[in-house]
Amino acid sequence: MSRPVCTVDMIHRIRIMKTSANVREMRQEDSQAVSQLLQQLGYPATPEQVLDRFRRLDRERHGLFVVEVSAHVVGWAHAEHRQALASDPRVEIMAMVVDESFRGQGFGKALLRWIEAWGAEVGVKIVRVTSNLARTDSHAFYQRAGYVLQKQSAVYAKPLSAVEQTSLKY
Numbered sequence: 299m300s301r302p303v304c305t306v307d308m309i310h311r312i313r314i315m316k317t318s319a320n321v322r323e324m325r326q327e328d329s330q331a332v333s334q335l336l337q338q339l340g341y342p343a344t345p346e347q348v349l350d351r352f353r354r355l356d357r358e359r360h361g362l363f364v365v366e367v368s369a370h371v372v373g374w375a376h377a378e379h380r381q382a383l384a385s386d387p388r389v390e391i392m393a394m395v396v397d398e399s400f401r402g403q404g405f406g407k408a409l410l411r412w413i414e415a416w417g418a419e420v421g422v423k424i425v426r427v428t429s430n431l432a433r434t435d436s437h438a439f440y441q442r443a444g445y446v447l448q449k450q451s452a453v454y455a456k457p458l459s460a461v462e463q464t465s466l467k468y
């Protein structure tokens with residue numbers, strides 16, 4: 299299946315406050331930077347693990363984006379184009395994080411708008427995100443961007459073999 303014609307494939311220049319930043323698709327060589335961002339998100343993974351996962355993901359369905367300033371990656375997001383029998387297709391934000399030193403400067407919003415543009419281009423009508431209640435900053439962020447709380451859920455997991463605690467939490 300060919301990838302949808304997608305302007306977000308192109309490196310896109312955006313202006314955020316007085317800083318010039320790019321949002322673009324993640325590349326293999328971003329694995330180190332994404333590994334550091336995952337640490338901040340609370341889901342540590344080595345650059346090798348990030349690279350391995352990156353290579354395995356079906357890029358038709360998974361949008362992996364970074365925002366960079368002066369060629370330095372300061373934020374990363376992963377969104378999935380989900381199909382289900384029980385609902386219409388949608389884009390689900392799987393993870394998003396901006397480097398602690400760069401928060402509050404519009405980079406998170408830039409990633410979010412990028413994901414929304416990607417969602418529109420792949421033809422979904424809804425972008426959805428699940429965020430831990432403990433992430434109070436993220437709730438204010440999503441609400442500010444127009445996201446409305448739909449429900450609150452409990453998350454269960456059953457390990458089928460020995461796994462690290464962090465793998466269970468995600």
Ligand SMILES: CC(C)(COP(=O)(O)OP(=O)(O)OC[C@H]1O[C@@H](n2cnc3c(N)ncnc32)[C@H](O)[C@@H]1OP(=O)(O)O)[C@@H](O)C(=O)NCCC(=O)NCCS
Pocket residue numbers: 339392393394395396397400401402403404405406407408427428429433434435436438439442443
């Ligand atoms: C949530 C997160 C991605 C936001 O990124 P950011 O770059 O700091 O956010 P932005 O600067 O783009 O903020 C966009 C808007 O949200 C508002 N906002 C962001 N964080 C806020 C907060 N804690 N409280 C109130 N408003 C907030 C900003 O004021 C801004 O408003 P504006 O549109 O009027 O300018 C970032 O704080 C982060 O990485 N947090 C840790 C990881 C996390 O929680 N990820 C989400 C889990 S899915």
